[in-house]
Amino acid sequence: MNPPDLHALKLGDETAWNAAFDWLWPTVFAVAQLKLQPFLPDEVEDIAIEALEELVDNVRSVNSVEQLKPLVASIAHNRAVSLLRNRFAKKRGAGKTESLDLPADDRKAKEEPAPEDSPLDSLAKKELAARLQKSLVELKPPQGEILSDFFLQGLRYEEIAKKRGLAVGSVGVYLKRGLEAMRRIWERDENS
Amino acid sequence: MNNERFFDLAMKVIAHQAADVERAELDAMLGSQPELRAEFARLEKDARVAKDALPMMDAMEATAGEFPAYARERLQTKVRQTLGRPAAKQEPDRSVAWGRRWILGLTVATAVVLFVALPIFRAPDGPAIQVAMLDTVGTIRGADTNETGILKQQWKNSSFQSFDKTGPLENWETNWPEGNKVTAKVVYDRASGEVRVSLHGLEKPRQRTFVIERDLAATLQEANAFIQEQTKH
Numbered sequence: 001m002n003p004p005d006l007h008a009l010k011l012g013d014e015t016a017w018n019a020a021f022d023w024l025w026p027t028v029f030a031v032a033q034l035k036l037q038p039f040l041p042d043e044v045e046d047i048a049i050e051a052l053e054e055l056v057d058n059v060r061s062v063n064s065v066e067q068l069k070p071l072v073a074s075i076a077h078n079r080a081v082s083l084l085r086n087r088f089a090k091k092r093g094a095g096k097t098e099s100l101d102l103p104a105d106d107r108k109a110k111e112e113p114a115p116e117d118s119p120l121d122s123l124a125k126k127e128l129a130a131r132l133q134k135s136l137v138e139l140k141p142p143q144g145e146i147l148s149d150f151f152l153q154g155l156r157y158e159e160i161a162k163k164r165g166l167a168v169g170s171v172g173v174y175l176k177r178g179l180e181a182m183r184r185i186w187e188r189d190e191n192s
Numbered sequence: 193m194n195n196e197r198f199f200d201l202a203m204k205v206i207a208h209q210a211a212d213v214e215r216a217e218l219d220a221m222l223g224s225q226p227e228l229r230a231e232f233a234r235l236e237k238d239a240r241v242a243k244d245a246l247p248m249m250d251a252m253e254a255t256a257g258e259f260p261a262y263a264r265e266r267l268q269t270k271v272r273q274t275l276g277r278p279a280a281k282q283e284p285d286r287s288v289a290w291g292r293r294w295i296l297g298l299t300v301a302t303a304v305v306l307f308v309a310l311p312i313f314r315a316p317d318g319p320a321i322q323v324a325m326l327d328t329v330g331t332i333r334g335a336d337t338n339e340t341g342i343l344k345q346q347w348k349n350s351s352f353q354s355f356d357k358t359g360p361l362e363n364w365e366t367n368w369p370e371g372n373k374v375t376a377k378v379v380y381d382r383a384s385g386e387v388r389v390s391l392h393g394l395e396k397p398r399q400r401t402f403v404i405e406r407d408l409a410a411t412l413q414e415a416n417a418f419i420q421e422q423t424k425h
Binding site: 001009010011012014017018021022025026027029030031034045049052053056057059060061063069070073077118119120124126127130131132135136139144147148150151152154156157172173175176178179182183186187 | 196199200203207209234235237238239240241242243244245246247248249250251252254255256257258259260263264266267268270271272274275276328358383384385386
C-alpha cells in the first residue's frame with residue numbers, strides 16, 4: 001500500500017482520503033490497542049476512528065506525508081490515555097464520598113490496578129509525533145531491533161546474538177548506542 | 193571502572209535477567225562508586241522510555257488489519273465538512289448579507305447612534321498585539337533573523353518574544369493582561385508551519401490557525417486582517 005497524496009488530502013479529495021484511511025488504519029488501530037486492550041478492549045476501534053477524525057482536522061498543518069503516521073499515532077495514543085484516565089477516575093469515584101459498606105464486587109472494581117503512567121503520556125500530540133518520527137529516522141539498524149529484542153521480547157544477550165548473527169560482545173554495544181539515541185531524542189526538552 | 197561491564201550488569205538488572213552473582217557485582221560497584229547511582233537511575237529511565245516508545249514505533253510499521261467499512265462514510269462526511277469548502281469563500285457571502293441588513297436599517301441605526309451612543313461612548317483604541325515565535329527544532333542561521341524581521345515588520349509597535357520550548361510558550365499564551373483591553377496573541381510555530389491567533393477581551397475569546405501555504409508574510413497579513421475584522425467596532 002502506497003502513502004496517499006498529501007496535497008489531495010488537504011483539498012478534501014475523497015479518493016485520496018479513502019486510500020489514507022486504509023493506509024493509516026493498521027497503525028492507528030495498533031496504537032489504540034497498545035493502551036486499551038488490557039483495560040477497555042471494546043473501545044479500541046472507536047478510539048482509532050476518532051483519531052482519524054482528528055487527523056482530518058489537523059491535516060492542513062502537516063508538511064510531509066511522512067508526518068501522517070506519527071501524528072495519527074500520537075492522536076490515538078493521547079485519546080486512549082485520556083479515556084483511561086477518565087474511566088479510572090470515575091471508577092475510583094473522584095470527588096465522591098463512598099460508603100464503606102459497598103458490595104464486594106464494587107469494592108473489587110475500585111481496587112482494580114490502573115494503568116501506569118508512561119513518560120510519553122505528558123507529551124502533546126505534535127511533540128510526541130515529532131519524537132516518534134525522529135526515533136524512526138535516527139535509530140540505525142539493528143539498534144531498534146536489538147532494543148525490541150531485549151526490552152520487549154525479553155531475550156538475553158546470547159539469544160539476541162544468535163538471532164541477529166552477532167558476537168555476544170556486540171549486543172551490549174548496540175543496546176548502549178540505541179539507548180543513547182533514544183535519550184537524545186526523548187529527553188531533549190525535558191524541562192519544557 | 194569498567195564502563196562496559198557496568199552497563200551490561202545494569203541492563204540485566206533492569207530487565208530482570210541478572211543472576212544473583214551479577215546483581216551482587218552491580219551492588220558492589222554502586223557501593224564503591226556512588227556516582228554510578230545517578231547513571232543507573234538514568235538507564236532505568238531510558239529503559240522505561242524505550243519500553244513505551246518502541247511498541248509505538250512498531251505500530252507505525254504495522255500493515256495488518258482492515259479499515260472497517262461502516263466507518264468510511266462517517267469519516268468521509270467529516271472530510272467534506274472540514275475540507276470540502278475553503279473557509280475563505282464563505283466570508284464574502286456573509287459580508288454581503290450583513291451589508292444588505294445594514295443598508296435596510298441604516299436610517300434608524302444612524303439616528304440612534306448619533307442621538308444616544310455618540311455622546312456616551314468614545315471610540316476604543318485598537319487591540320494590543322503580542323507576537324511570539326516558537327522554534328523547537330533549531331533554525332538555520334539567517335532564516336531565524338529573516339523571519340523575526342518579517343514578524344516585527346508586520347506588527348511594528350508590538351512586543352515580540354522567541355521560545356524554543358512549548359512549556360514557556362503555553363504559559364505566555366495563557367497569560368493575558370488584566371482589565372478589559374482587547375488583546376491579540378500571535379504565535380508563529382515554525383515546526384508546524386502555522387500561525388495561531390488568539391483574541392481576548394471580546395465578548396467571547398476567539399482563536400484561529402492560519403496554515404502557511406505560500407509564505408510567512410502573506411499568512412501574517414491574513415492573520416492581521418482577521419484581528420482587525422474581529423476587533424473592529
